[in-house]
Amino acid sequence: MISNFPSLFIALRYLKPSKNNTMVSIISLFSFLGIVLGVGTLIIVMSVMNGFKTELLDKIIGINGHLNIHFYNKDFNEDKFSNILKSEEDVKVFRKIIDGQGLLTTKNQSTGIIIKGISKKNLIDLKNDKKKMEISNKFNFEDNSVIVGIKLMERLNLEVGDKFKLIIPKSTPTPFGNIPKVKSFTIGGYFDSGMYTYNNNLVFISYLDAKKLFVTNRNQPYFQIEFYDIDSVNDFKEKLSKAKLSNYKLYDWRHSNEAFFNAIQTEKNVMFLILSLIILVAAFNIISSLIMLVKNKQVDIAILRTMGASQNTIMKIFFLNGATIGFFGTLFGALFGIFFVLNINTLKNFLENFTNTELFSSEIYFLSHLPAKIDLNEVTYVVITSLLISFIASFLPAWKASKSNPIDLIRNE
Numbered sequence: 001m002i003s004n005f006p007s008l009f010i011a012l013r014y015l016k017p018s019k020n021n022t023m024v025s026i027i028s029l030f031s032f033l034g035i036v037l038g039v040g041t042l043i044i045v046m047s048v049m050n051g052f053k054t055e056l057l058d059k060i061i062g063i064n065g066h067l068n069i070h071f072y073n074k075d076f077n078e079d080k081f082s083n084i085l086k087s088e089e090d091v092k093v094f095r096k097i098i099d100g101q102g103l104l105t106t107k108n109q110s111t112g113i114i115i116k117g118i119s120k121k122n123l124i125d126l127k128n129d130k131k132k133m134e135i136s137n138k139f140n141f142e143d144n145s146v147i148v149g150i151k152l153m154e155r156l157n158l159e160v161g162d163k164f165k166l167i168i169p170k171s172t173p174t175p176f177g178n179i180p181k182v183k184s185f186t187i188g189g190y191f192d193s194g195m196y197t198y199n200n201n202l203v204f205i206s207y208l209d210a211k212k213l214f215v216t217n218r219n220q221p222y223f224q225i226e227f228y229d230i231d232s233v234n235d236f237k238e239k240l241s242k243a244k245l246s247n248y249k250l251y252d253w254r255h256s257n258e259a260f261f262n263a264i265q266t267e268k269n270v271m272f273l274i275l276s277l278i279i280l281v282a283a284f285n286i287i288s289s290l291i292m293l294v295k296n297k298q299v300d301i302a303i304l305r306t307m308g309a310s311q312n313t314i315m316k317i318f319f320l321n322g323a324t325i326g327f328f329g330t331l332f333g334a335l336f337g338i339f340f341v342l343n344i345n346t347l348k349n350f351l352e353n354f355t356n357t358e359l360f361s362s363e364i365y366f367l368s369h370l371p372a373k374i375d376l377n378e379v380t381y382v383v384i385t386s387l388l389i390s391f392i393a394s395f396l397p398a399w400k401a402s403k404s405n406p407i408d409l410i411r412n413e
Contacts, residue, residue, distance in 0.1 A: 023292060027285050027289040028286075028289045028325055030282075031282045031283075031285035031286045031325050033282075033329075034279070034281055034282030035279060035282045035325070035329025035330055036329050036332045037333070038278030038281075038282060039279065039329070039330050039333025039334055039336075039337060039382055040333040040334070040336040040337035040340065041278065042272065042276070042279075042337070042382045043333075043337030043338060043341065043378075043379055044341055044372075045268075045275060046271075046272065046375070046382070047341040047373055047375070047378075048344070048370065048371070048372050049267065049271070050373040050375050050378070051370075051372040052264060052371055053261065053264050053265075054371065054373050055194070055371040056195070056260075056261075056264075059132065059133075059193055059194055060253065060257060061226065062126065062129065062133060062193070063116075063133075063193065063198055064224065065224035065225050066225060066226050066227050066233050066252060066253050067224075067227075067233050067236065067251070067252045068222050068223070068224050068225070068250070069222060069225065069240075069248055069250055070220065070249045070250075070251070071220060072220065072247040072249070081223065082096075085225065088236065090228060090229065090236060091225055091227060091236075092226045092227055092228045093122075093125060094223055094226070095118060095119070095223070096122075096221050096222070096223060096224075097117065097118055097224045098116070098207065098210035098211060098214050098219075098221045098222075099114075099115070099116060099117075099214070099222075100114075100115040100116075100168070100213060101113070101114060101169065102115055102166045102168045103166070103167040104156070104165075104166060104203070105165045105166075105167060106156055106158065106162075106164045106165075109156050111152075111155070113201055113202070113203050114201050114202050115166075115202075115205055115210065115214070116202065116203070116205070117207045117208075117210020117211065117213075117214065117221075118204055118205075118207055118210075119206070120141045120142070120206065123147065133191050133193040133194070135147060135189060136160070136189040136191070138189070139160075139189025139190075140186075140188030141188055141189070141206060142188075142206070143186070144183070144184065144185050145185065145186045145187070145189075146185045146186070146188060146203050146204060146205045146206075147188060147203070147204040148189075148190055148202075148204075149193070149198055149199035149201065149202050150190045150199050151196060151199035151200040152200055152202075152203070153190050155200065160187050161186065161187060162186070163184055163185065163186050163187075164184070164187070165182055165184050166182070166184075166185055167181070167182050168183070168214070170213070183209070183213065207221075233252050233253075237252070279385070279389055280389065282329070282390075283326075283390060283392070283393035284393070286390060287397055289322075289325075290318055290321060290322050290397035290398065291400075293318065293321065293397075294318060304317075312402065314398075315398045315401065315402035316398075318398035318401045318402075319395055319398035320394075321394070321398075322391075322393060322394025322397070322398065323394045325390065325394075326386065326391060326393070326394065329386075330383055330386040330390065333386070334379065334383055337379075338374060338379070341372045344370055344372045348370050
């Protein structure tokens with residue numbers, strides 16, 4: 001009887017190409033490459049989707065906050081409510097904001113813009129947080145000066161120091177009828193939020209200017225709040241409901257952008273299912289290669305059985321053969337995916353320079369660069385899933401080989 005049979009040695013030997021099993025070797029190679037491609041692509045796609053979600057969330061919250069509170073009460077005391085916010089430990093920062101829309105007009109061009117009235121202190125806070133936006137080092141936010149998006153400046157061929165007129169739809173009564181409000185501003189600086197939509201359409205003006213231009217009974221200043229922990233939003237909303245405040249409305253980041261982030265999550269799930277098919281195809285290739293290998297090695301199986309190898313030993317040899325392909329395919333796929341993600345923008349720039357084309361336009365993908373964030377839990381999930389599929393695919397032909405009768409194998413040969 002043979003004990004402790006060198007199953008792994010024989011399994012690895014069967015992986016080596018030979019004249020008798022050329023087709024088996026080719027199918028095994030395609031199985032290996034399929035698993036590498038499937039695992040690597042899954043990690044890349046899921047990391048990019050995570051990066052998009054995280055980056056967009058940072059940018060959107062940086063401009064719009066976690067929670068916006070609009071009050072519609074004429075007797076509302078802003079200072080009193082500000083003191084309440086200052087006493088809240090969960091509140092990281094809050095700003096008083098006035099929103100508006102207008103028509104930016106130069107000598108040659110006009111375009112509609114979104115306007116945010118904000119204090120200079122709050123603007124400096126945004127400038128100091130590089131995750132939210134970058135603002136030109138030297139900027140002027142006084143004396144009718146504004147900060148405009150960098151893409152808006154490029155689109156209208158404007159520079160710092162240039163003047164323009166802002167036309168507000170809100171009309172002013174005159175003896176000659178109602179006419180729109182018109183005010184001249186000077187470009188005091190520019191910002192880059194990393195999001196094309198904001199860079200191309202948004203203008204920051206001083207809070208006092210915005211108050212004169214936009215505040216009406218229907219359009220009041222509102223509080224924009226950021227929390228240290230994003231999950232604190234619901235707790236704070238419960239506290240407000242107990243504070244006996246009246247005539248206010250809440251807009252949190254989830255409700256304001258729910259459809260957008262749900263679409264990203266849905267796309268991520270669909271991509272996972274589609275790309276998992278690559279691993280499944282590779283698994284079927286493992287089954288095919290092992291079935292062909294078992295067919296070619298019938299005499300070897302019979303000899304091993306007559307020498308004392310048990311059914312478990314035979315099953316172990318062919319299982320290890322397929323499992324080795326799955327293991328190293330998964331390993332190299334994970335390493336390939338992680339390497340690609342860590343160098344994704346370098347590779348993107350290389351391909352763009354090589355092909356002389358823009359692969360990821362900021363106008364289409366919202367962001368000015370390609371973000372990617374590796375989630376170790378998701379990488380682990382992909383690796384475990386790939387290994388399980390590979391092991392299951394290896395087990396079936398191996399189990400069939402172990403059940404073969406050595407006498408029948410020699411007779412059929």
